[in-house]
Amino acid sequence: MSAPAPGAPVIEARQLTRRFGSFTAVDAVSFEVERGEIFGYLGANGAGKSTTIRMLNGLLAPTSGTARVAGHDVAADPDSVKASIGYMSQKFSLYLDLPVMENLLFFGGAYGLFGKALRVRAGELLELTGLAGQDAAITGSLPGGMRQRLALAGAILHRPEVVFLDEPTAGVDPVARRAFWRLIRQLSSGGTTVFVTTHYLDEAEYCRRIGLMVDGRLVALDSPAGLKRTWVPDRVLVARGQGLAGAAAALAGRDGVRSVQPFGAGLHLRVDPARLDEAGVGRILSAAGAREVVVDRAEPSLEDVFLAVVGREARGEAVT
């Protein structure tokens, strides 16, 4: 049980595999997560995200492969792993029939905290998560956003090195989601490693690195910008101006144009940068009768990445 050396990864998965009967839920997944990193784990439902988390937090034994979390082997020493991590499951899983404070006291006790120190820590976390004054409220009566923040408070009572958040913002309104992500970033800047799954792609932009799971395999792993560079080589352009609707037809079928879509009052298009650039697009549109044409480059979204990855996987092409 040696403490990991500074700079060593906090999570290390090597060929991690889990089979349920003949079904392989997680297939030889390898990655490392650094201390203080927000690591996003993306994938469709059933892609193996939760199974990976459950292996990393000691709930499920790997069929093969190894993983070390906070310096402990998950198969050999799950108890030490459990003491060093926090976990928020997909489904809200604190006691709905207990008051807020009783939930925190119970989970604190399970982690070995007690007495005044526990109460002080619980009070701090209620403050941090914007639940101050809700101590006596019955947990089941809290709205969704508050519940999620309470669950997070319950998961970090014992100051874990790593927190695993499995779809923490599912079913929560956008304002509450934003507040939640503010907390996640706060945790990360305090040195806590955050491993988060989500299928809100806008949220994934907050992650330092993202792993993409398709059918149990980790098919891409990079920063959001890196993923976009690799997976969306096309240039995304936005054209604005007058009379675009009539001019758009002129673009279709031109060399280098991959797609054209109306987007609000403008046009969204993807072009091959080797054959066509912003100026070229502007000339074509002006020649077709559009006026005051402005063409800007736009950032591809993670949604474009996700579709590109899933599309390539579906076609069975090799991933480089």
Next chain:
Amino acid sequence: MTAPVRPSARVQLAAVFRKEVQQTVRDRRIMFMLVVAPLIQTVVFGFAVDFEVDRVPTVVVDPDRSATSREDARRLLADGTLLSTGEEISAEAASAGIDAGRASAALVFERRAEADRLSGRGQEVQVLLDGTDPNRTTVTSGAVSRFFSELGERLARERLEASGQTPPAQLRPIPRVAFNPGLATAPYMVPGIAAMLLVIVTTFTSAMGLAREREMGTLEQVLVTPIRPVLLLVGKMAPFVVIGLLVVALLIGVGTWLFAIPIRGSLGLLFLGTVLYLLTTLGAGLLISTVSANQQQAFLGGFLFTIPAVLLSGLMTPILAMPGWLRPLTLLNPIRWYAEIMRGVLLRGAGLADLWLQLAVLLVIGVAIMAAATLRFRRRLG
């Protein structure tokens, strides 16, 4: 303040205990089911369960209409076991009355009853019985046979004396009944009923409690903490042991007050027995929940355990009356041993010297069940 890698068992146990108490006490319906319902049921069952057979509805068929036949019927009915519901003209009519449920017994005299008796030829009386309830039938038939055999003996004696002969010496057993001289049913049954209610209530609460946590997802959240499974299970059981003791104390109070049940032995010993008993029943509940995926399965599992356990405990039917192959099974039944402890302590004033075996068996069963539940629970996590 960083969490210790090996959290203290005492802290974890206290946390589970506190949480379980909070949840139980907050749930009024559960508290009602745990405490008030067994109390009400003990009172109701205590009055309802009565093995004494009396007032069996009986019709008399007396075509002879003689002084002797009337006198026989009157005296037989006077003892209270049988209660006359009227007369019928024939055995067929009486039999039809039994078929229709208007009577459970019929006493049929012959047309020449008095003449046959006086002539010394011997008299026959037919007794028709509804055998639906074997216990009742046996008692009714016993009452009729006893009456007529005593009558026959008296007639023989009178006849011998009239002819100047000395009748033979009489043989008459004189029973002296210890512990329950009035042969009242309640002092015997109420401790048994208490044992039965306790097994039902506690097995179901613990089986459903853990299954509910699994269903709600809270169990998964608990299992990612470094809590040891055995502490989790023991901590979940402990509040119900306290509640169980409270229920037993209440039941004994009510039993003493309403049914005149004596407390001849040590209540401390009875409470020790109760704790060991609850270890087995709560443990059985936990074991059931480890093989159940949800609350419905746990509920059915609770039935599969409690009903046979109650029926094969000797509470309802004597163990000695069971077939030989079934009897050894009752040795594994905690209800059997606890009922012996309860009846022993309350009715006979039995002490530790008399009941050590019962206590030891409960301890062994309890520890075995808990160990099995913990092992099953651990394996499920793998």
